[in-house]
Amino acid sequence: MCTACCFLNTTERMEQPAPAKPATLSATITDDATERMEKSGIDEASRKDSAAAKETRASTFQDMVTFLKSPTGERFIILEIFILIAMTLLLFLLYQKEMKKRADFQVGLGMIRSIVVGIDSTYKDKDDFQILAVVQNLSEEVRQFAMKNDQLQKEIDIISKNVNDGWVLYATAYYWFSHGPQTWMNSQKACEKEGAKLISLETGVEQQFVVNQVKARRNLFWIGLFKDNQAKWRWLAGVEALVTFWKWGEPNKAAKHNCGALAFNCRGSCWAALNCEQMTQYICKKVPNDAWL
Incomplete structure (x- = not known):
């Protein structure tokens, strides 16, 4: 009887279906495979673009080398060298001119200092900016005197005319x-x-x-x-x-x-x-x- 029971239990266990695998695991595996395929496709496209870019740069460089070796390219190089030399010469001349201006300015400033110090010896130890300030003030005074002189001359002319007319x-x-x-x-x-x-x-x-x-x-x-x-x-x-x-x-x-x-x-x-x-x-x-x- 025990043998029969064991046989029946064994038969029941064999007849029971195997447990189903979870659907979530299957979907995850599918998504991972899809992602790897997409990434593989993107990497492949990137490699192709990189190769195309390298090929384009190589082609561009080769075209440039070919152009420079041609007669037109040689003339272009000569022209660039000429422009570079001309710009260098121009900068040198401008520098020389600026240095001459500074030298002339220093000479003029020295003359101005001598005049100012001759007028007032207290300015002997003043710096250039103070000397120029003194000159500016003197120039303004001279301008005011000139304006007064012009006005005075006009008045004198009017008076002279009136006196000549019998006033x-x-x-x-x-x-x-x-x-x-x-x-x-x-x-x-x-x-x-x-x-x-x-x-x-x-x-x-x-x-x-x-x-x-x-x-x-x-x-x-x-x-x-x-x-x-x-x-x-x-x-x-x-x-x-x-x-x-x-x-x-x-x-x-x-x-x-x-x-x-x-x-x-x-x-x-x-x-x-x-x-x-x-x-x-x-x-x-x-x-x-x-x-x-």
Whole structure:
């Protein structure tokens, strides 16, 4: 019975199917094989590309060697050598020129240093930059002096022209003693056309100068003096004439005698009040720019 049981058990074990292998292992093996094949293909392509590149470079080098051995290549080499020599010569000439410039600069700087030190010995131990700074300052001063000189010359030319035209130069201004008569208002307009004004007598010295000129010409001359609505005598600038030099009996009370003039038949005080519409000569005063003063 035991033998039969053992036989039955053995038969059952033989009839049982063998266990199946896992599907994951099979898929992994397949993927590895595929990856190796793909990698093998990539390596093969890389080797082919590398070989092709080497062959191309060899072919290019061979073509270059062939070209250089040809007559055209020889001319090309000669041309390159000529260009190289020319560039070298040009660089050498530029270097020589630059060195000459530096030498000339040093010579010039030495001359400048000698001049500056001659002007002021304290600059003897100064470096080149300080010397150049001094020269720059001196140059600027010279330029300013030149500009002032030009301006002064222009002023002198203007003054000379006015003096030649009959203006009388005195102190820091010049004066025009007219030859023809005008009303007081037209006299002022005539002065303005000349860039001047009817004279305002500001100082006793100027007063005496003008009076002497009037006496020498023996005529009446308008000055920039008028009477305002409040019966106060003022100069054209609007300043009240606080110090006056009226003749005896002046200013008179006659109607419309509201404008001032200088008389010649007088002693020290020569102002007179006249009718503003009266025709008489006039005195213009012009003060030039301060540049020439």
